[in-house]
Amino acid sequence: MTSPGEPAVPTTRRWLALAGFLAASFAAAGIAVSLQGGGVEGFYTSLDLPAWAPPSWLFGPVWTVLYIAIAVAAWRVWEHAGWTAALTVWSVQLVFNAAWTPAFFNLQFATLALAIIVVLLGLVLVTIALMARHDRVAVALMVPYALWVGFATALTLAIWVLNPNLR
Numbered sequence: 001m002t003s004p005g006e007p008a009v010p011t012t013r014r015w016l017a018l019a020g021f022l023a024a025s026f027a028a029a030g031i032a033v034s035l036q037g038g039g040v041e042g043f044y045t046s047l048d049l050p051a052w053a054p055p056s057w058l059f060g061p062v063w064t065v066l067y068i069a070i071a072v073a074a075w076r077v078w079e080h081a082g083w084t085a086a087l088t089v090w091s092v093q094l095v096f097n098a099a100w101t102p103a104f105f106n107l108q109f110a111t112l113a114l115a116i117i118v119v120l121l122g123l124v125l126v127t128i129a130l131m132a133r134h135d136r137v138a139v140a141l142m143v144p145y146a147l148w149v150g151f152a153t154a155l156t157l158a159i160w161v162l163n164p165n166l167r
Contacts, residue, residue, distance in 0.1 A: 018072070033101070073142045104156070
C-alpha cells in the first residue's frame with residue numbers, strides 16, 4: 001500500500017506506460033496514414049461533399065490532438081485501475097480507427113468505411129462508459145474524440161449518399 005500522495009506505480013514505469021499508450025495511439029494513426037497512400041488531398045477533394053465538410057488540411061491537426069488525448073485517457077485509467085475492460089475496448093477501437101482510412105481512401109468503398117466508423121463510434125462510447133468507472137479526467141479527454149468520430153460518421157454517411165459510385 002502506498003502513502004497519500006505517493007504514486008502507486010514507480011515514476012519510470014509510469015512514464016514508460018504513457019509512452020506505450022502514446023505509441024499505440026500513433027501506431028494506429030501511422031498504419032492508417034501509411035495505408036491511405038496519400039489519398040486525402042486528391043481523393044477527398046474530388047468527392048461531392050456536403051457544405052459543412054471541413055477542408056482536408058484540418059484532419060491532421062485535429063487527429064494529432066485527439067490521438068494524444070486518447071492516449072493520456074488510457075494511461076490515466078491504467079494508473080488508477082491497471083489493465084481493465086475499458087483498456088481492452090480502447091485497444092479494439094484503435095484497430096477500427098486504423099481500419100477506416102484504408103477502407104475509405106484505398107478501397108474507396110464508402111459502405112465499408114461507414115460500417116467501420118459506426119462500429120468505431122459504438123466502441124468509443126463503450127470505452128467512455130467503462131472509463132467512467134475509473135477516472136473522470138479520462139472521460140473528459142475522450143469526449144472530444146467521441147464528438148469528432150460522431151461528426152466523421154455523419155460526414156461518411158453524407159459522402160456515401162452524395163457519391164453513389166463509392167458504394
